[in-house]
Amino acid sequence: MGKQKILALDFDGCIVDSVMEALFVTYVSYRKYINNKTRIFDNKKPQIGKFLSLISDYQPQVKKFRQYRHHIKDASDYAVILYIVEDNLEVSSDNEFFKIKKLIPDKDMERFYHFVKREGQNISNIHVTLDSHHLLDISHPLFWKNSNGKNPNFFEIISVNDVKSGKWNPYHPSLIKRMINYVEELEKGGRYPLCIWPPHCLIGTEGSNVYPVLNEILQKWSKTKTNIINFVSKGSN
Template sequence: MLNTSYNEIVNVAKIGTYEKVNLNEVVKQAIEEEVEPAKNDNKKVLFLGIDIQNDFMEEGALGVPGAHKDLERITKFIYNNLEKITSIAVSLDTHELNQIFHPSWWVDSEGKHPEPLTIITAEDVENGKWIPVAHKEESVEYVRQIEEIGRQKLCIWPYHCVKGTPGAALESQFSKIAHFHSVARDTEVKKVVKGQDPLSEKYGIIEPEYSQEDQTDYNLLNYIREFDQVVIAGEAESHCVYESVRQIAEHFSNDIQWLQNIYVLKDGMSCIPGFEEINEKAWNSLVENYGIQLVNSTELEL
């Protein structure tokens, strides 16, 4: 039983509102807790939060409908399992304006940039419907390759999670509960920055959609494998959460017994509108092929 109540840490009404976080107060609260340090855990449990950032909240630059309720359930899950979660790791989608998936990278024959959610195909590029402003050869190669290997087609996204902007920061209420856990259990919040390569999307936390060089994050894979149980949630279900889980599952495909200890919180993620049908089929495939567990946060006992 914690001395600090959930409501003293998380203000549900402020989820997604860019509330200023007083981490000094959070630390002060957490120091008062008398819980076992994480290093003493017999069962090592990782909570992996995918892109729980301001720009993916409902009013953000790339807002995901349902994100606020997702986050309420996520923060309650962490609070209720604070003494059982060994470590928290979070990915931070981090971009610049000029990247291959942002409007400024492309123009049409009239010099106009594509609207957000425009899908650019290899045929579009070859026919001159969309022209890269720079890095023409690499851009054409990228679009062609992601289609050939069956990745998600190039989608132009609104400018989001631009480095140094408030939109790229952890959502305030999640930040508070994550850092509260860190201090109370004497363990660091592991922060994983992704998405900085201008020539590739990087939905998953392990590797970009396509690269001529091996950019697989083997250190992160090894870190994740140290845990007996992994709980995953975040935004968006259809893209960054799914791709992260898929990449982890494919890398450890020879270790099905361990993969069955990966739990994805169904009520801790939401889909970008328009991708629902593809999303459902993709998740069903992961469950069937790798034994990934899809559960509600209220049903999972650590």
């Protein structure tokens, strides 16, 4: 029997960043989708737990990233900003940003498309995980409010002390104990804090679906191999 390959894909309809994670997320996006080297980190992958030191070490780059962050519409735009930062370019409008974007091959979904097309016969199974969130999600603003009834801003970091002190409360008081436990477990794990993201991958919207071009080749693979693709929805609990 020849070699069998299993393809696993994970989709998040909108990759967003907190201020501290800005350069890290951009770097990962650039390396993952464009498959190129970056000069900012000397082509070394930064540690995910060292955001504060990154901000200190790369102040000029972070400042410039923040300057252009409002242009982000999808994951590939992170690579565009890294290109702008590394080449010290100046962009004054969406049109200029788009012109630069056209200079960079949009290889995120394109690379997956050609991979499946090229290796389809050797792939035995395909698993696709799909982020599928409710608008009322623990990582979305609507879930939380302060004593004035105001929802948190995008990229707000909520700590366990914030929940215990009542700085931020879940939308229903009955959830307080559960939220304290949830945020405590996040902090104990040491991977990442609870960050409030813009609503993304909302169930029933385009953001929770597979990118059309990639979905096309996946369905062709399913037809050719007479095999079912394992689509796994996650993030709706």
